[in-house]
Amino acid sequence: MKKKIDCVVVTYNRLGLLKKCLEALLAQTYALKHIYVVNNGSIDDTYEYLEEMKFKHDEVVPIHLKNNLGGAGGFNRGLKNFIKNSDSDYVWVMDDDTIPTTTALEKLLIKVPGLRNWGFLCSNVRWKDGCAAVMNTPAPTKDWNSEMEKGMVKLTAASFVSILFPRKVIKEVGYPISEFFIWCDDVEYTLRITKNNYAGYLVGNSIVEHKIKKNIGTNIILETDKNRIKRYSLANRNEIYTNRKLGTKKDLIKALLNKGILEPINIIRYSKNYKFYKLCVSIKGTINGFFFNPNIDRKE
Template sequence: MLNISVVLVTYNRLTLLKKCLDALNKSTYNIKHVIIIDNNSTDGTSEYLEKIKSKKNIVQELNKNIGGAGGFYVGIKTFQEKTNDDLVWVMDDDTIPEKEALENFVKASNRIGEFGFLAGNVRWIDQTPAIMNVPAVHNVGWNRTAESKDDVLYPVLISASFVSLLISRTAISAVGYPIKEFFIWGDDVEYTERISARFSSYFVSQSIAIHETTRNIGTNLIEETGDRVSRYFYDIRNKIYRGRKKPIKGHVRMDVGIAVTLFQLMVRPGVKQRIRKIHVVLKGIVFSWFFHPKMEQVKKSSNGQV
């Protein structure tokens, strides 16, 4: 029987955190450890987590918010260094997995054998595919994949999000940890691209989870409004970094995409917060010139202690 940890990153969403943990407690497959990373929440999360600490529930309280990327870095490193479990199931606090989600991942892993990661079938609250969690594939049309609830495996994944993602200890040992300096956006893509470059990775249609975001939207700076606009600094900076690591064709495609976004912000009629958005893109471009984060590898002595 495979031993599996969960890594769950939370920040100021106590109601959703409780809902996620309740869903995990209903899992039809036993979860060995739940590693909860609290990104310095201020909404009572810390007090709640103090009450549920146990040998199973491993709580890491951070003294500042280091973003989703930092949280997943800490969580996956804790899994690697503090447990002997075989696999780690990664998610945000607004991920609500169906009770059979992990069991169906395990069934898929038994059929596959060695793998890098398995991506779950992530839906929004209305059961449509969650747009921001659509895996990148080599050649299979996503629409057919996303609409399928059949027992289907697609060994064509390039990247996936950190929302209901099952990662093997072997893959982590081989490629290291996520880049914590990304803060938000792109850390999951970069990390899963690293894994899929070395290990076959799969989409598991029967492992279903609901991503309870406010809206079912992806990243689109042109259409974005409100407080999220400033976050696109990280999106631009991290995309340029990722582009530098790709072959020339991929590098050019990434840079052209950013240039097109900048052009559209300047000329498209009706863009809200136009000046602010242009500033965010330019800031991301400039800061990318000085952005050279360390890709941390796993220490050979990291063999688990729990």
């Protein structure tokens, strides 16, 4: 019996990218039953476009939010809608700047019959030049090559850029933490899954493109947009929290060394703008990580 698959896409004021993403999703060789598009309070023409698309394509189901809840809140709402309103077996999750190749979903699903107790399967994320997308480098396990003959790398954590979850796993571990708002919500969620004794894998021949402007990771030292700098407080807070709750003592010490000591020093030494502001943001986020204790959302 053919498995039913839904998709969750989160968007905010990036209509051009969303159009390309939906075009790629509708062209998949393995058809999607529903495509839930979480519109995070966009103020461009996203609302009108999605309302038009839902009449052209029955698969497209807009979820319009009044406010921008960030990627974390968007994925939380999208997965809740999947669990509550669909009977599909799996859900495929991505940002609106993810452009999957036509066989990306099919390549993920081909691996399912041979797997036991798996919690997620993610795609091989590339940048526009074909190189690996630095921002989406997953975290391998110590036995990362145990399924290499099947074209898969075993993981502890991965990003929300083309990742497949079984319904039963979501119902067991709950939803992404909305309070994270942005950054590290995907790491926490996938790590929560593997900590619950489910396996995660990267499928090498499932290819997607992540349409980011530059192929770099998040870096407060190199950040030039003052309006984005305050987000790094969330990055530090969320990383410290994740290592407190789900990491080892060694992981937490490493995170503290990096965020609490090395990052402030490197801001002073190497940052070319907004040094004092960046320093305050970085330190504030790291401190907040010790007091941040959001609830794990398990209700629909």
